[in-house]
Amino acid sequence: MTGPRPGFETLAIHAGQEPDPLTGAVVPPIYQVSTFAQDGVGGLRGGYEYSRSANPTRTALEECLAALEGGARALAFASGMAAEDCLLRTICQPGDHVLIPHDAYGGTYRLFDKVLAGWNVSYRPVPVSDPKAVRHALEEKPARVVWVETPTNPLLSIVDITALAELCAGAGALLVVDNTFASPYLQNPLALGADAVVHSTTKYLGGHSDVVGGAVVVADPELGERLAFLQNATGAVAGPFDAWLTMRGIRTLAVRMDRHCQNALRVADALAAHPRVTGVLYPGLPHHPGHEIAAKQMRGFGGMVSLRVRGGEAEAVAVCGRTRVFTLGESLGGVESLIEHPARMTHASVAESPLAVPGDLIRLRSALG
Numbered sequence: 001m002t003g004p005r006p007g008f009e010t011l012a013i014h015a016g017q018e019p020d021p022l023t024g025a026v027v028p029p030i031y032q033v034s035t036f037a038q039d040g041v042g043g044l045r046g047g048y049e050y051s052r053s054a055n056p057t058r059t060a061l062e063e064c065l066a067a068l069e070g071g072a073r074a075l076a077f078a079s080g081m082a083a084e085d086c087l088l089r090t091i092c093q094p095g096d097h098v099l100i101p102h103d104a105y106g107g108t109y110r111l112f113d114k115v116l117a118g119w120n121v122s123y124r125p126v127p128v129s130d131p132k133a134v135r136h137a138l139e140e141k142p143a144r145v146v147w148v149e150t151p152t153n154p155l156l157s158i159v160d161i162t163a164l165a166e167l168c169a170g171a172g173a174l175l176v177v178d179n180t181f182a183s184p185y186l187q188n189p190l191a192l193g194a195d196a197v198v199h200s201t202t203k204y205l206g207g208h209s210d211v212v213g214g215a216v217v218v219a220d221p222e223l224g225e226r227l228a229f230l231q232n233a234t235g236a237v238a239g240p241f242d243a244w245l246t247m248r249g250i251r252t253l254a255v256r257m258d259r260h261c262q263n264a265l266r267v268a269d270a271l272a273a274h275p276r277v278t279g280v281l282y283p284g285l286p287h288h289p290g291h292e293i294a295a296k297q298m299r300g301f302g303g304m305v306s307l308r309v310r311g312g313e314a315e316a317v318a319v320c321g322r323t324r325v326f327t328l329g330e331s332l333g334g335v336e337s338l339i340e341h342p343a344r345m346t347h348a349s350v351a352e353s354p355l356a357v358p359g360d361l362i363r364l365r366s367a368l369g
């Protein structure tokens with residue numbers, strides 16, 4: 001695209017998605033193919049050779065994701081965890097140290113604790129919402145990477161990305177932001193100084209609970225090349241149909257996120273007035289400790305709301321089992337409302353760890369309707 005930089009919705013619909021030059025198809029076709037005919041040995045058409053290395057449907061998704069996050073390069077993976085794994089194995093060496101949030105997504109914690117620790121990459125959970133705590137941790141032991149989520153899953157804490165980017169630049173660490181909960185519509189961490197963004201595209205980007213995927217977007221093209229090398233070497237790529245489904249979701253991301261944000265605020269307000277609720281965790285509420293930073297760095301407060309109930313874990317589990325309209329299930333980001341009990345479901349992998357989530361906590365994913 002030429003001329004002034006298009007708006008978010010235009011990029012979501014057009015970036016990487018020019019009409020197919022051969023047929024004029026207005027959306028990129030699903031190139032459900034493993035290999036590509038060569039015009040003589042090494043004579044590749046458009047650079048395509050074998051779909052693990054590159055596939056045109058995946059390229060379209062990657063170009064779109066790079067445009068939406070304002071990155072130099074995006075890579076699409078088979079899942080969010082595959083994206084995290086490829087990024088970490090690209091930027092870390094045995095002996096490196098990583099700071100992670102003390103309320104990280106359970107799967108991310110498991111990757112550090114049960115997989116990367118075995119390869120001598122150490123980690124330390126830190127309250128990353130507090131830049132002073134991060135500074136102290138970096139002074140005590142230099143880190144190769146500071147890994148954050150904002151808002152976090154499931155406690156909805158907010159991290160000041162600009163403040164941490166400055167700290168990381170001064171300490172020679174890379175700042176990685178898991179932007180799954182915000183989506184690129186609400187927040188662009190690279191513009192705030194982060195080095196890499198990861199997504200579980202399974203969530204808001206895909207948006208319809210029908211595909212699992214992940215992405216890494218980076219500001220530095222050289223880092224993008226190294227990631228592409230490891231992605232091809234290890235192979236956890238997004239398949240063509242999954243890439244196509246994700247792109248189809250992305251085209252309506254803006255309107256979906258606007259409605260998610262509106263509905264989540266109404267749900268949070270209603271819960272805050274409920275006598276059995278002891279706390280509502282939603283960055284859009286003025287009393288949320290991260291409200292001001294969220295208002296500064298996000299274009300909306302997102303669709304996720306967590307709450308704590310008076311009757312403890314037993315009541316939280318009981319509530320999760322008797323809702324109407326809200327379906328009991330893991331994941332988020334689709335069009336339907338979901339409810340879950342993080343301690344026993346999405347975050348069971350952090351039970352009895354320093355990252356364990358409270359038993360009286362319920363997580364809601366507000367729907368479009």
Ligand SMILES: Cc1ncc(COP(=O)(O)O)c(C=O)c1O
Binds near residue numbers: 153199213
């Ligand atoms: C914040 C966050 N990051 C990463 C992931 C992992 O993504 P996936 O399930 O697509 O592997 C999840 C999954 O729930 C998540 O919520």
